[in-house]
Amino acid sequence: MSSTTTEAAPETLPGKTWTSTGKNNITATDALRVVILVTAALVALVPIVWLVLGSFKTPTELSARPPLLLPESWGLSNYTDALTRFDFTTYLFNSTVVTIAATALTLAINSMAAYALAKYNFRGKNGLFLLTLATIMIPLQVILIPVYQVVASLGMVNTLWGLIIPAAATPTGVFILRQYMLSIPDELIEAARVDGSGEFRTFIQIVLPMCRPALAVVAILSIMWRWNDFLWPLVVAQSETVYTLPVALARFTAEETVPFNLIIAMSVVSILPVIILFLFFQRQIVTGIANTGIK
Amino acid sequence: MTAVQTAPPRKRKSSLKMGLVPYLFLLPNMAIFGLFTIWPAINGFNISMYSSSNGRTFRWEGAGNYQSILTDADFWGIVRNTVIYAFAFVLLSVVIGVVLAVLVDQQRRGRTFFRSVFFIPVLISPVVVGLVWNWMLERQGGLVNTFLGWFGIPEIPWLVDNNLATIVVIAVGVWMQVGFYMLILLAGLQSIDPSVYEAARVDGANRWRQFISLTFPLLQPSILVVVVLATIHGFQAFDYIYTLTGGGPVGATTLIVQYIYENGFVSPIRYGMASAGSVLLFCAIFALTIINWMVGRKREAA
Numbered sequence: 117m118s119s120t121t122t123e124a125a126p127e128t129l130p131g132k133t134w135t136s137t138g139k140n141n142i143t144a145t146d147a148l149r150v151v152i153l154v155t156a157a158l159v160a161l162v163p164i165v166w167l168v169l170g171s172f173k174t175p176t177e178l179s180a181r182p183p184l185l186l187p188e189s190w191g192l193s194n195y196t197d198a199l200t201r202f203d204f205t206t207y208l209f210n211s212t213v214v215t216i217a218a219t220a221l222t223l224a225i226n227s228m229a230a231y232a233l234a235k236y237n238f239r240g241k242n243g244l245f246l247l248t249l250a251t252i253m254i255p256l257q258v259i260l261i262p263v264y265q266v267v268a269s270l271g272m273v274n275t276l277w278g279l280i281i282p283a284a285a286t287p288t289g290v291f292i293l294r295q296y297m298l299s300i301p302d303e304l305i306e307a308a309r310v311d312g313s314g315e316f317r318t319f320i321q322i323v324l325p326m327c328r329p330a331l332a333v334v335a336i337l338s339i340m341w342r343w344n345d346f347l348w349p350l351v352v353a354q355s356e357t358v359y360t361l362p363v364a365l366a367r368f369t370a371e372e373t374v375p376f377n378l379i380i381a382m383s384v385v386s387i388l389p390v391i392i393l394f395l396f397f398q399r400q401i402v403t404g405i406a407n408t409g410i411k
Numbered sequence: 412m413t414a415v416q417t418a419p420p421r422k423r424k425s426s427l428k429m430g431l432v433p434y435l436f437l438l439p440n441m442a443i444f445g446l447f448t449i450w451p452a453i454n455g456f457n458i459s460m461y462s463s464s465n466g467r468t469f470r471w472e473g474a475g476n477y478q479s480i481l482t483d484a485d486f487w488g489i490v491r492n493t494v495i496y497a498f499a500f501v502l503l504s505v506v507i508g509v510v511l512a513v514l515v516d517q518q519r520r521g522r523t524f525f526r527s528v529f530f531i532p533v534l535i536s537p538v539v540v541g542l543v544w545n546w547m548l549e550r551q552g553g554l555v556n557t558f559l560g561w562f563g564i565p566e567i568p569w570l571v572d573n574n575l576a577t578i579v580v581i582a583v584g585v586w587m588q589v590g591f592y593m594l595i596l597l598a599g600l601q602s603i604d605p606s607v608y609e610a611a612r613v614d615g616a617n618r619w620r621q622f623i624s625l626t627f628p629l630l631q632p633s634i635l636v637v638v639v640l641a642t643i644h645g646f647q648a649f650d651y652i653y654t655l656t657g658g659g660p661v662g663a664t665t666l667i668v669q670y671i672y673e674n675g676f677v678s679p680i681r682y683g684m685a686s687a688g689s690v691l692l693f694c695a696i697f698a699l700t701i702i703n704w705m706v707g708r709k710r711e712a713a
Contacts, residue, residue: 145618149514149517149518150518152510152514153511153514153515153518153525156511156529157525157528157529159586160528160529160531160532160586160590161528161531162554163532163540163543163544163547163586164531164532164535164543166543166547166554167539167543170546180552181551181552182552182557182560183552183553183554183557224439225439225440225443226440228436228437228439228440229436229437229439229440229441231436232432232433232434232436232437233437236432236433236436238430238433238434241433244437244441247449248444251444251448251449251452253643253696253697253700254448254452254693255643255647255696257647257649257668257671257689257692258452258455258689258690258692258693258696259448259451259452259455259689260671260672260675260685260689261455261458261671261675261682261685261686261689262450262451262452262454262455262458262686263447263448263451264675264676265451265454265458266446266447266450266451266454267447281443281447282443282447283447284443285440285441285443285444285447285448290440315432319436340534343536344534344535344536344537344538346536346537346538346649346650346653347649347650347668347672350672351672351675351676361536362536362537362538362539362650365536365538365539365542365654366538366653366654369542369654370654370657376546379542383536383539383542383543386536386538386539387534387535387536387539390534390535390536391531391534391535394527394530394531394534395527398523398527402526402530402594403598405591405594405595406594406595406597406598
């Protein structure tokens with residue numbers, strides 16, 4: 117749990133290729149394993165491939181029985197229609213603003229709290245750290261109504277602020293950053309103090325740059341959570357102008373007023389950014405999740 | 412702490428400033444925490460003691476909401492759905508998660524590829540997950556029934572039949588989350604010292620024997636983490652069910668979070684009942700987490 121850079125096993129063993137000598141016979145167990153893995157991979161991927169293929173199909177093609185495997189032409193009309201038929205750009209804009217602003221806020225306040233918990237001695241430190249950890253056990257689902265009442269009394273219902281602020285103080289983020297900061301030598305901070313650096317300046321100019329890997333993990337996790345978040349936006353974003361993509365999708369599906377081909381196109385747009393992010397930052401995401409075990 | 416020798420006098424001089432500094436660093440996080448998590452958690456108990464109609468007029472009820480919720484047959488149906496869902500979800504998540512993790516771990520060529528592929532469903536918006544599966548499971552001409560039709564299997568009413576819908580909701584939940592658990596288990600597997608396997612091989616233990624006597628016991632801590640997380644996730648399931656079945660047919664897949672949401676935000680609004688449901692949900696999650704840890708600790712000690 118404490119180490120932040122594992123990925124212990126090598127991805128590819130240099131000495132073990134098709135051409136290398138040694139025990140290289142493909143046994144029945146090996147074959148069975150590959151068959152199971154490939155089947156499971158297909159099960160994991162087929163719905164996503166089906167969705168992407170569907171986003172290019174016309175309404176007629178979508179209602180064909182039995183379903184067509186491939187669209188007849190790879191037109192983008194579903195996407196362009198979705199853009200023009202309703203406020204798709206607004207939902208996309210809302211999702212983007214909420215994700216970016218909430219992630220920035222999370223990084224700022226989580227790293228400050230983590231720094232205090234990792235590098236200072238003060239009264240109530242252990243108590244506050246335990247309190248932070250304990251709140252992992254209090255998921256939003258459980259406090260949905262009282263949180264909503266707080267947000268409502270602050271006038272943040274139907275505002276993007278109501279989507280950005282309430283969940284910004286994530287215990288997971290504090291935990292990951294604190295663990296990482298513990299590994300920064302105290303001498304470095306002491307040295308900065310001797311040089312006359314103020315506490316906040318030391319934090320900004322020395323500690324934060326050293327925490328870049330941990331900050332990246334928290335940022336990526338936060339982006340993933342916020343982009344896909346549903347229950348909270350469903351509750352706070354009651355008017356169409358503040359819908360995020362998932363809320364818009366769910367509402368439109370339930371109302372059955374929006375053609376299905378447009379819903380599919382919107383779905384593809386809503387899953388693309390996170391998948392692209394994952395493909396770029398695979399290593400950080402994998403080690404980050406594996407080491408904290410928290411979602 | 413370690414650098415005590417370096418300039419002790421300066422330390423004393425700035426002690427007053429030091430006294431406030433950590434609190435200032437903590438302030439923004441704790442303010443948001445307190446306002447949007449800790450205070451609501453306390454207030455939730457309070458709200459659950461009041462009656463309400465349409466989210467307004469409150470009257471002290473004491474345990475009245477709990478009494479009416481616990482004598483409500485519909486609520487017990489939802490509890491039953493939730494328990495069945497959570498139990499099956501945890502069991503399948505652990506079993507499939509371990510199998511996938513072991514297979515991926517043993518797979519030298521393409522390990523990263525498989526790991527990524529199994530993780531991709533975790534990344535997808537749950538709303539979209541529900542939507543896609545709802546579409547693929549359409550009774551007539553849905554992808555799944557068409558595929559089964561090639562093997563001569565007649566149309567299956569996946570989302571219409573109560574029992575089938577329950578199975579579908581569980582299966583889709585596992586489909587969506589298992590890659591995440593696999594990742595934790597894979598990290599656990601890779602932290603096992605390979606020399607223990609060499610020793611076992613020298614002793615002539617076959618692969619199955621190695622798995623039972625070595626891998627499984629050494630993987631226990633990771634399995635415990637997965638059980639705890641899957642239990643919490645299992646009791647929180649809502650978002651993808653909302654677009655997959657909407658809780659139907661006739662409430663067969665309505666779980667506790669949907670109950671809380673509907674009582675809190677869909678007319679007729681009943682905050683008191685919703686909060687009572689929330690408190691009961693919290694107690695269930697809390698109790699099960701404690702039990703999981705205790706069982707896990709005992710296993711580790713034994």
